[in-house]
Amino acid sequence: MSKRRQQTYEFADELPTGKPDxxxxxxxxxxxxxxxxxxxxxxxxxxxxxxxxxxxxxxGLDEACTGILIHPHxxxxxxxxxxxxIEGGDATGDDGExxxxxxxxxxGMIHIEAGVVRAPDADTALARARAIHADGRITNxxxxxxxxxxxxxxxxxxxxxxxxxxxxxxxxxxxxxxxxWSNFRSDEDLERYRRGDIKEHF
Amino acid sequence: xxNDVLALADDKLMLGHTQSDWTGLGPxxxxxxxxxxxxxxxxxxxxxxxEALGEDPDALAFGxxxxxxxxxDLVTVPDELDWAMATVRRFICAHFAxxxxxxLAKGEGDIPERASRLLIEQRxxxxxxxxxxxxxxxxxDDAKGRMQHAFDTLAPHAGMLFEAIDNRADRHARWCAAxxxxxxxxxxxxxxxxxxxxxxxxxxxAHADHFVEQHAEMTQVWAEDPTAAW
Amino acid sequence: MSGAANPVQPxxxxxxxxxxxxxxxxxxxxxxxxIEPGDWMPEAYRMGMLGMAxxxxxxxxxGALPEGEWITRAPSLRRKLALTAKVQDEVGHGQMLYRVxxxxxxxxxxxLRDLITGKTKYHNCFNYPAPxxxxxxxxxxxxxxxxxxxxxxxxxxxxxxxxRTMNRINMEEAFHFKSGEDMVLTLMSGTxxxxxxxxxxFDRWWSVSLMFFGPHDKPDAEQRxxxxxxxxxxxxxxxxxxxxxxxAPAAKDLGFTINVCEKDDRGFVTSVREDEQCVLDTDTGNWxxxxxxxxxxxxxxxxxxxxxxxxxxxxxxxxxxxxxVRNAIxxxxxxxxxxx
Numbered sequence: 001m002s003k004r005r006q007q008t009y010e011f012a013d014e015l016p017t018g019k020p021d022x023x024x025x026x027x028x029x030x031x032x033x034x035x036x037x038x039x040x041x042x043x044x045x046x047x048x049x050x051x052x053x054x055x056x057x058x059x060g061l062d063e064a065c066t067g068i069l070i071h072p073h074x075x076x077x078x079x080x081x082x083x084x085x086i087e088g089g090d091a092t093g094d095d096g097e098x099x100x101x102x103x104x105x106x107x108g109m110i111h112i113e114a115g116v117v118r119a120p121d122a123d124t125a126l127a128r129a130r131a132i133h134a135d136g137r138i139t140n141x142x143x144x145x146x147x148x149x150x151x152x153x154x155x156x157x158x159x160x161x162x163x164x165x166x167x168x169x170x171x172x173x174x175x176x177x178x179x180x181w182s183n184f185r186s187d188e189d190l191e192r193y194r195r196g197d198i199k200e201h202f
Numbered sequence: 203x204x205n206d207v208l209a210l211a212d213d214k215l216m217l218g219h220t221q222s223d224w225t226g227l228g229p230x231x232x233x234x235x236x237x238x239x240x241x242x243x244x245x246x247x248x249x250x251x252x253e254a255l256g257e258d259p260d261a262l263a264f265g266x267x268x269x270x271x272x273x274x275d276l277v278t279v280p281d282e283l284d285w286a287m288a289t290v291r292r293f294i295c296a297h298f299a300x301x302x303x304x305x306l307a308k309g310e311g312d313i314p315e316r317a318s319r320l321l322i323e324q325r326x327x328x329x330x331x332x333x334x335x336x337x338x339x340x341x342x343d344d345a346k347g348r349m350q351h352a353f354d355t356l357a358p359h360a361g362m363l364f365e366a367i368d369n370r371a372d373r374h375a376r377w378c379a380a381x382x383x384x385x386x387x388x389x390x391x392x393x394x395x396x397x398x399x400x401x402x403x404x405x406x407x408a409h410a411d412h413f414v415e416q417h418a419e420m421t422q423v424w425a426e427d428p429t430a431a432w
Numbered sequence: 433m434s435g436a437a438n439p440v441q442p443x444x445x446x447x448x449x450x451x452x453x454x455x456x457x458x459x460x461x462x463x464x465x466x467i468e469p470g471d472w473m474p475e476a477y478r479m480g481m482l483g484m485a486x487x488x489x490x491x492x493x494x495g496a497l498p499e500g501e502w503i504t505r506a507p508s509l510r511r512k513l514a515l516t517a518k519v520q521d522e523v524g525h526g527q528m529l530y531r532v533x534x535x536x537x538x539x540x541x542x543x544l545r546d547l548i549t550g551k552t553k554y555h556n557c558f559n560y561p562a563p564x565x566x567x568x569x570x571x572x573x574x575x576x577x578x579x580x581x582x583x584x585x586x587x588x589x590x591x592x593x594x595x596r597t598m599n600r601i602n603m604e605e606a607f608h609f610k611s612g613e614d615m616v617l618t619l620m621s622g623t624x625x626x627x628x629x630x631x632x633x634f635d636r637w638w639s640v641s642l643m644f645f646g647p648h649d650k651p652d653a654e655q656r657x658x659x660x661x662x663x664x665x666x667x668x669x670x671x672x673x674x675x676x677x678x679x680a681p682a683a684k685d686l687g688f689t690i691n692v693c694e695k696d697d698r699g700f701v702t703s704v705r706e707d708e709q710c711v712l713d714t715d716t717g718n719w720x721x722x723x724x725x726x727x728x729x730x731x732x733x734x735x736x737x738x739x740x741x742x743x744x745x746x747x748x749x750x751x752x753x754x755x756x757v758r759n760a761i762x763x764x765x766x767x768x769x770x771x772x
Contacts, residue, residue: 042531057236081468108466168517173610180617222516226496229754231527238520341760423507432507
């Protein structure tokens with residue numbers, strides 16, 4: 001094993017005192033430059049600078065990514081999660097500050113950016129977003145004050161790497177795996193096995 | 203120029219080698235992930251630079267005798283899984299790499315083109331590490347003490363970054379200027395002189411014993427059968 | 433069924449819950465409706481999901497250790513990059529899964545502390561040694577193959593935040609498995625020495641991967657909360673059979689001999705005999721296999737496996753060694769004026 005890891009450890013009986021959680025952040029990524037921000041995951045960080053650094057190096061490199069948007073978890077306001085699609089409404093108006101709207105198509109699915117509304121407070125923002133986006137096909141609306149969101153674009157900061165990244169994706173191995181299997185299995189067996197992969201695993 | 207390319211590639215190989223071994227052991231899960239991403243960048247950059255030399259990257263990375271590597275003494279000093287040592291070393295080396303890549307990126311041809319693409323990713327590293335030096339330096343007496351100790355431990359080796367490379371005096375001056383402000387901003391200090399050219403170190407194959415051990419570990423599996431596919 | 437029937441795992445641990453709300457909750461689950469934050473849920477469900485996500489996160493964090501040992505010795509640049517990225521993914525999965533549990537009421541620090549003091553558990557398979565590069569191939573092929581099979585069903589579970597996280601994780605597990613498959617194929621296409629090393633690693637990991645899915649199910653598994661509430665989707669035994677049906681023929685085609693092995697305390701094989709039960713039953717379409725040694729399984733779970741102590745020591749070292757950094761980051765920050 002790694003030599004550095006092969007040491008004998010000695011610890012005090014007691015663990016040092018623990019600490020509370022850092023601020024929770026929600027992370028969304030854009031697959032396409034002009035596409036919507038899609039929920040990617042979470043992270044904890046003490047401030048926005050660190051949160052964005054972490055988001056870039058984790059979620060920004062999970063798949064080709066052309067933009068990252070983050071906000072503190074406390075800044076989100078979700079309406080009730082509908083069992084059935086939620087009702088619309090007739091709230092109107094465009095006074096107040098800007099809020100980013102995210103919608104969820106079905107329970108269990110991710111939130112995806114849907115647009116922007118203006119409103120003086122979160123409840124009004126939710127009501128106005130409902131009137132626009134609750135089209136009988138979504139189960140939840142989330143609004144976050146635009147001022148609480150931080151975003152980076154690849155024009156400002158490189159996100160995706162330029163060098164070969166195929167080592168960290170399944171597709172980087174498909175061709176090699178297929179040709180190596182041909183030493184062991186007929187094309188027909190191989191095709192059946194590959195279909196099983198897709199059906200059961202990927 | 204190819205001396206510089208090989209020196210930088212070997213530095214990056216060993217930096218990536220050491221930092222990737224931290225994966226899963228970092229102090230904060232999020233930073234564990236981020237520093238592992240940068241370790242992967244260093245290993246990838248080494249690969250790109252080896253290719254630029256027209257050689258098989260694996261043969262260069264694994265197939266040379268220890269004395270044929272051109273990495274400097276700084277990158278092989280063991281960090282003993284101490285985060286202060288790891289961060290300070292990466293910070294010092296990232297700024298050196300930026301300066302060398304800036305120079306390599308000038309002009310036309312394959313190497314300048316590759317270097318200018320790597321430079322963009324290199325700047326992500328320096329930005330990240332500048333911020334970490336600042337945060338840890340300002341993070342209270344305990345952290346400050348550990349960081350200063352790491353700078354003091356590594357400073358005597360830092361000048362060896364400039365062993366046997368082109369334009370050493372000029373590059374040393376630019377590097378000193380680049381690291382001065384983040385270090386001062388963190389409330390820390392570091393002083394390094396440019397060692398006399400007569401001092402031989404890793405860049406001319408005179409490696410410390412710990413590099414010979416690291417090399418043996420790194421090439422252990424590969425060396426079981428260098429002709430086999432792994 | 434009454435909770436008193438089994439005091440260790442009560443069958444209906446919902447004493448004191450509002451019966452109407454409970455009925456509505458259970459109906460939603462039966463109807464395949466996901467549970468989202470803010471929904472009413474029985475306390476036993478909240479605690480169950482918290483514990484499940486925490487155990488899963490612990491397994492990712494400890495699971496980073498056996499493979500992490502080999503990053504420094506990976507035999508090519510691409511393998512070194514892939515192994516680093518894979519271990520990094522595991523840390524990322526741990527981070528995401530801890531967040532699911534944080535949302536359900538436990539801080540990350542408490543979870544990391546409970547892990548290193550042994551108060552909470554992690555997956556048993558990480559208590560086995562990985563003494564050769566062949567073991568790395570086996571972990572990625574067999575153990576990650578088993579993990580994908582399991583997690584694919586967990587993504588059909590009922591708890592929204594866990595399901596979303598699982599879908600994200602499964603995307604990356606596909607890379608882990610493919611990279612493992614590529615390693616196994618390369619080694620089994622290689623030299624005699626490579627094949628021998630890989631067969632020996634296969635002997636160490638085959639029974640561990642059979643144990644991966646957990647002990648035999650209780651006859652009433654479907655009625656117990658874990659399955660009734662869709663925290664767990666498929667019986668252990670049926671997942672195990674699916675795993676064998678896929679991997680036994682693949683292993684045989686690759687030239688592996690599927691052996692029944694005895695191991696010493698260090699997890700090293702001391703004797704092997706070919707598993708004669710490992711043949712295809714053409715009537716059922718199922719491959720047979722010799723049941724793993726469940727005494728060993730429970731011995732290892734209780735903390736007496738080959739690597740339990742080492743894994744927890746290294747994890748504790750990481751925790752204690754990183755404490756000053758966490759303190760500094762919490763104290764410092766961009767807004768602090770420059771130090772004097």
